[in-house]
Amino acid sequence: MSAEALIEIRHVSHTFDTASGPLQVLNDLSLDVPEGGFVAVVGPSGCGKSTLTRLISGLMRPQFGEVLIAGERVKGPRSSVGMAFQNPVLLEWRSILKNVMLPLEIVRSGLSRKEQEERARFLLSLVGLEGFEDKRPSELSGGMRQRASLCRALVHKPDVLILDEPFGALDAFTREDLWQTMHKVKAEEPFTAVLITHDLRESIFLADRVVVLSGRPAHAQYVLDVPREGPRTLDNLYTPRAAEMLAILRHQIEIAQGRAPAEEASARPAPSPPAPAPGERATPETQA
Amino acid sequence: MTARRIAVPVLAVIVFLALWELLVWANGWPTYKMAAPSDLGPAFAKYFDLFLIYGWQTLWRTVAGLALAVVFGVAVGMVMGFSRTMRDALYPLLVGFNAVPKATVVPIVALMFVGWHDFNTVLIAFMISFFPIAVSVSIGLSTLEPEYRDILRSLGASQSTIFWKIALPKTLPEFFGALKVAVTLAFIGTNLMEIVSPHGRGLGALFDSGKTNSDYPLMFAVLIALAVLGIVLYYMVVILEKTFAGWAERPAG
Incomplete structure (x- = not known):
């Protein structure tokens, strides 16, 4: 596994000094993300998920353990990371196009000005924002702003895309639209992603590992490998098999919250994914 | 649309002057109680040259004080906005300094720099107007959502890049809001000094000479001249704001 892992998180522990004393958020957390993989991280509120994104992006260094990207220890911010947050944080004084091009002003991309613009326009059309290039962020809806934020996170072709609850503040239908957009973007612009989310359906729809x-203090309590074939469409989210996956995750969350007994939590390695339900299109499984 | 935007305020001024005239006429007040707008014309005509010369002096001293206030206020605001320790250290000092009525500082400064009319006037204009600028810049910078910083920091951008690309433009609306307050404050500062300072110049001195010579229409005329200068300067700030921070204005809807 670790030979092909792009992101390796090794035995990371982290404690914050807060006004009310030390607060340990991570405890011996280990996690691998393979190249081209899409890993969703779910967990109870305040369990250190955002700390994890800051460690991967190099905005913070772990007190114990290490984070490796492509075999190299992360010591500080690296330009090969793209980030999108729940708050789209677009710059109000710039057009959408200029917002998307912002990372190219910092990262040396080797692209000419014209090529930079073409790249930004290509991404915007990919997420369905063609024709909105010259609008200001305040003229766009929440979902559209989040799409633009996604383009900005991808414009400099980062190795790693970090998504910290990017769809958390959107209404349910807009969120589902954006999930589908994510699949479309990934097909055109392959990336390795870590998605922090509170939405279990979102996690099995987008990720290949939850x-x-x-x-x-958080450690990796449970790992679910989502079979390659699905659920990758909205309809498949309502099949018995998807429901089974969601029930497993739901139960694990309850254990994490301390509301269910933890004996079952000892089964850390992923169990074999539930067998495809009849009537569902199953593709030959090539994944371990 | 544009015609309406000019016509409405002009009409408001005319109505205001008419009511003023009516008030004085109805009460039969003599000029030493209150001069009417119709008394001001002759006063302006009589001292037209002085109004131009002194008006210019007042204006440039105010603008100079304001420019100093912008430079100093932005610098202090940046220090306080970026460093929590400096904010804790400087806030009580600034608030205490601002709480001292500047009218009490004027005679002290006038004695301290006796004879330096330009310098002490600019100094008071500066002292009275830098506070709102410093506070607004520091609040603007310290309330910048961390995600804005993270977006650039995660790409390896330096602190100064983050300042120029994000923190500064994001603070501009607050800065211009404070500058509008500072403009009027700076005028007050300039005039306080011009009135108190012996052999001073500027419109404040003209006001003072009106008082000494019992030329009441002149005193009122000076007030109007000050108001006009204040309006001019204020709208210059508005134009700057529209140019540099027009994005912050949402279309009314």
């Missing part, structure tokens, strides 16, 4: 973090 990691459940335990309550604070």
Whole structure:
């Protein structure tokens, strides 16, 4: 596994000094993300999920353990990371196009000005924002702003895309639209992604591996490998098999929250994914 | 649309002057109680040259004080906005300094720099107007959502890049809001000094000479001249704001 892993998180522990004393958020957390993989991280509120994104992006260094990207230890911010947050944080004084081009002003991309613009326009059309290039962020809806934020995170072709609850503030239908957009973008612009989310359906729809973090201090409590074939369409989210996956994750979250007994949590390695239900299109499984 | 935007305020001024005239006429007040707008014309005509010369002096001293206030206020605001320790250290000092009525500082400064009319006037204009600028810049910078910083920091951008690309433009609306307050404050500062300072110049001195010579229409005329200068300067700030921070204005809807 670790030979092909792009992101390796090794035995990371982290404690914050807060006004009310030390607060340990991560405890011996280990996690691998293979190249081209899409890992969703779910867990109870305040379990250190956002700390995890800051460690991967190099905005913070772990006190114990290490984070490796492509075999190299992360010591500080690296330009090969793209980030999108729940708050789209677009710059109000710039057009959408200029917002998307912002990372190219910092990262040396080797692209000419014209090529930079073409790249930004290509991404915007990919997420369905063609014709909105010259609008200001305040003229766009929440979902559209989040699409633009996604383009900005991808414009400099990062190795790693970090998504910290990017769809958390959107209404349910807009969110589902954006999930489908994510699949479309990934097909055109392959990336390795870590998605922090509170939405279990979102996690199995987008990711090929879902990691459940335990309550604070967090470690990887449970790993679910989502079979390659699905659920990758919205309809497939309502099949018995998807329901089974969701039930497993739901149960793990309850254990993490301390609301269910933890004996079952000891089964850390992923169980074999549930067999495809009849009537569902199953593709030959090539994944381990 | 544009015609309406000019016509409405002009009409408001005319109505205001008419009511003023009516008030004085109805009460039969003499000019030493209150001069009517119709008394001001002759006063302006009589001292037209002085109004131009002194008006210019007042204006440039105010603008100079304001420019100093912008430079100093932005610098202090940046220090306080970026460093929590400096904010804790400087806030009580600034608030205390601002709480001292500047009218009490004027005679002290006038004695301290006796004879330096330009310098002490600019100094008071500066002292009275830098506070709102410093506070607004520091609040603008310290309330910048961390995600804005993270977006650039995760790409390896330096602190100064983050300042120029994000923190500064994002603070501009607050800065211009404070500058509008500072403009009027700076005028007050300039005039306080011009009135108190012996052999001073500027419109404040003209006001003072009106008082000494019992030329009441002149005193009122000076007030109007000050108001006009204040309006001019204020709208210059508005134009700057529209140019540099027009994005912050949402279309009314």
